[in-house]
Amino acid sequence: MEQFQLYIDGEWCAPSSGEWFDTVEPYSGEVWARIPRGNAEDANRAVEAAHRAFLSPEWSGLSATQRGALLRRFADLIEVNADRLGRIEQRDNGKLIAEVSSQVKNVAQWFHYYAGLADKIGGSVVPINKPGVFNYTKYEPLGVVVAITPWNSPLSLTSWKMAPALAAGNTIVLKPSEFTSASLLELAKLAEQAGFPRGVVNVVTGYGAEVGEPLVRHRLTAKVAFTGGDIGGRAVNRLAAEDLKKVTLELGGKSPNIVFDDADLDQAVKGAVSGVFAASGQTCMAGSRLLLQENIYDTFVERLIAMVSEARIGDPSQMDTQVGPIATRPQWEKILGMIQMAKDDGATCVLGGHPLTGEGFGQGQFIAPTIFTNVTNDMRIAQQEVFGPVLSVIRFKNEDDAIRIANDVDFGLAAAVWTRDLHRAFYCVDRIRAGTVWVNNYRSTSFTTPFGGYKMSGLGREGGVEALKEYYQTKSVWITTQPDRANPFILG
Numbered sequence: 001m002e003q004f005q006l007y008i009d010g011e012w013c014a015p016s017s018g019e020w021f022d023t024v025e026p027y028s029g030e031v032w033a034r035i036p037r038g039n040a041e042d043a044n045r046a047v048e049a050a051h052r053a054f055l056s057p058e059w060s061g062l063s064a065t066q067r068g069a070l071l072r073r074f075a076d077l078i079e080v081n082a083d084r085l086g087r088i089e090q091r092d093n094g095k096l097i098a099e100v101s102s103q104v105k106n107v108a109q110w111f112h113y114y115a116g117l118a119d120k121i122g123g124s125v126v127p128i129n130k131p132g133v134f135n136y137t138k139y140e141p142l143g144v145v146v147a148i149t150p151w152n153s154p155l156s157l158t159s160w161k162m163a164p165a166l167a168a169g170n171t172i173v174l175k176p177s178e179f180t181s182a183s184l185l186e187l188a189k190l191a192e193q194a195g196f197p198r199g200v201v202n203v204v205t206g207y208g209a210e211v212g213e214p215l216v217r218h219r220l221t222a223k224v225a226f227t228g229g230d231i232g233g234r235a236v237n238r239l240a241a242e243d244l245k246k247v248t249l250e251l252g253g254k255s256p257n258i259v260f261d262d263a264d265l266d267q268a269v270k271g272a273v274s275g276v277f278a279a280s281g282q283t284c285m286a287g288s289r290l291l292l293q294e295n296i297y298d299t300f301v302e303r304l305i306a307m308v309s310e311a312r313i314g315d316p317s318q319m320d321t322q323v324g325p326i327a328t329r330p331q332w333e334k335i336l337g338m339i340q341m342a343k344d345d346g347a348t349c350v351l352g353g354h355p356l357t358g359e360g361f362g363q364g365q366f367i368a369p370t371i372f373t374n375v376t377n378d379m380r381i382a383q384q385e386v387f388g389p390v391l392s393v394i395r396f397k398n399e400d401d402a403i404r405i406a407n408d409v410d411f412g413l414a415a416a417v418w419t420r421d422l423h424r425a426f427y428c429v430d431r432i433r434a435g436t437v438w439v440n441n442y443r444s445t446s447f448t449t450p451f452g453g454y455k456m457s458g459l460g461r462e463g464g465v466e467a468l469k470e471y472y473q474t475k476s477v478w479i480t481t482q483p484d485r486a487n488p489f490i491l492g
């Protein structure tokens, strides 16, 4: 069994606690690796190493073009190792190998994209309204970035932060989820191989309270990029606010998937399935509220049940499996608790609603794809994020009714609209309060476009040129061209 080490200041080292914890394969229930239990001492060492690296000529002396070349080399190594990384991640979080393989190839694309942008971060000459001065702006990196990620897509969600952060010239400390640390420790081996100077990339594993908080609290941490739940997100935001650290938060969602009666229903049924049953619903952008126009409600639900009932559920390492296990035991228990809550609140369970055990279901960390009908938007199951394969189906009358229901939650991460009517699509797109709106598709993402939340779904954006702005600050430079000051006592 592999016992991993921390990666700090270019060295592989044991945690100062001298302790390791088990990482478990969700499907087999087997412990397959041991992860270092980092603590505040390790966190401090990592931030300090990243700070030294930030100031070092080996990193800060690189031209932006050289930084881009380094990122490109790293991306190439990720591409070469994609299958191996994918298998590690799949083993750790139980996600389908079919999805993880393409996700890891995409990780390489994220680094290629930001490698290309590294030397295109230019300021501007400002046509200033004063005589005798020349003014220009330049963009400068922030310093040490701490990237904290959850268990559902560790490599992917890390690349969303790491690629723009390094492209802009920052250094980074990665803190993966305690449930899925192995793939990021493997990623660090590739960073080392790519030739990043020591301390530019660090990985400290461990628990949120023991490692995450000290990383956020450290006075040399300049920025925190966090993806996770709203409880952790708020805690991080509060801590970071103490000394005005910059923060990006990618939190949860309760995204509406709205189907009008004029939609291509074949495609919409597929969209509803991929919205909430792909990745067993363990995605922030899950379309966990299906809003159906009242005249198609019954037939749509019937077609949905027919499709979901045929899903191949089981071993996530098999390419043809469609629904895999729940990644962690606490999450499995939480989902079952929320299913019970929905039943208690009066929703009708028309499919699933129970765990799956027996042959083909490994150690039993499975939950049957679950559909609740007769859900009203004020029910807890319609308001709280489940992060599992549980769909709430809600009825609406017309556009304004759908928009009112769609927006009546604390979250605002994503939404979809299914219609053949272009005017209706635009009408809804303009009124839905969410960071991403899909029309006649669901769950599309790309490194080329921003992703992030409205309301309680987060702060800031990841992806696209826009995300770079989250990792640099602007300096305004004034140069005197006529040295004679008329009156030094007056602001000129």
Ligand code: NAD
Pocket: 148, 149, 150, 151, 152, 153, 157, 175, 176, 177, 178, 206, 207, 208, 209, 211, 212, 213, 216, 227, 228, 229, 230, 231, 232, 233, 235, 236, 250, 251, 252, 253, 283, 284, 285, 385, 387, 413, 453, 457, 458
């Ligand atoms: P979580 O908040 O429990 O943990 C996320 C990470 O934060 C972990 O590494 C954890 O150790 C760390 N952490 C927790 N508390 C912390 C604290 N006080 N200080 C510092 N670090 C702390 O989330 P999770 O259960 O791992 O992941 C599920 C959540 O992630 C869901 O709510 C989901 O919606 C969200 N998510 C959001 C996106 C997005 O892009 N918006 C993507 C994926 C997942």
